Amino acid sequence: MPSTTRERILDAALELIQQQGFGGTTVTDIEELAGLSPGSGSFYRHFRSKEQVFREVLERELARAREHRRDFERGPVADPQEALTRRLVQQLDYLTKVRPLMNLLAREHGRFPDLTRRIRSVLVDQGIAEEAEHLGRDLPGEPAHDDPHALLAVVVSALTGYELSRGFFGRPPADIAPDRFAAALAALVTGRPGRE
Template sequence: MSGETRARIMDEALRQFAERGFAGTTISSIERGVGLAEGTGSFHRHFPSKRAVLDAVVERELARLREIRPEREPDPGRPLADRLAADLEFLREVRPLIEILIRERGAMPHLVRRVREVLVDGGLTGIAGDLGTGSGDPAADAAVLLCATVGYFLTSEFFGADPGGVDAGRYTRVLAELLSRDRR
């Protein structure tokens, strides 16, 4: 039961931190959201502080995301557009973590650094190994791919519509074509 309560606290904290930010979330609001009696010490039996639950949530989400998408293995047999579509879906899984980072990046640079190490730096290495064509500079191609895909995702999420009316399938197809062109 204790592990289940801890997981429920973390789920609720993730939701509230993503919606309200760290400062806008209280231990009492997390307790209420989980159904724990406020002020009874229930929260503190699992976490010493609000900061500790935030750190635990970030580490849990990073571990979960590594399971969803382990280090990217080169897969030349799978069309690049399909791999890009999977990247967009992966970003949907990461959305609460992205929201927390957007809100807390100035106040908690350690979180930004930790997520960057896992998702960006590690992701670029995997993407660069996955690209066999393009400009002849796989690291730069990977950075373009990452930034373009994250930009597409954030734009569609922020505005609630596909950028320029270009749906995800069309976006991934065109980006794959651009990255795959022979540029002699």
């Protein structure tokens, strides 16, 4: 299905703002990358301003992130450590998929604090609450889980650090593959040694 002009503008804005920042991206740049005649005013047939297109880019990427999160494994598990490892691998994949949103937030978080707060609430706070519920169900009675929200904050920080390192350096830390990283993190969370 061919993309609409509006979608092409959003895609162009996403790409350019990640590369050049909000202030360094012009409407003419967006028009050109979207395949419109630069300086023709075509942009303004779809958006009132560069700020509006940026806000809509963030909203679209947030909706995409929510959609990716719906695919996470849920339900009863036979082996909690294996299930946790699979979910952590899913979360690493999720972080790769939401990388454009992370890039925008890292670059422009101070410019739109209302959007930053909302995205943090949806992606981080709600994500931690959801995963804490699953952790409590999958690993009941584990002494390390007296404070599941704090534990999940540590896990999210580890996953985010791994993904940022992959993005920044072009490879995972110590070349540890995502499945190995997830298995080691799951072993730490469960307090059980990793499997051979």
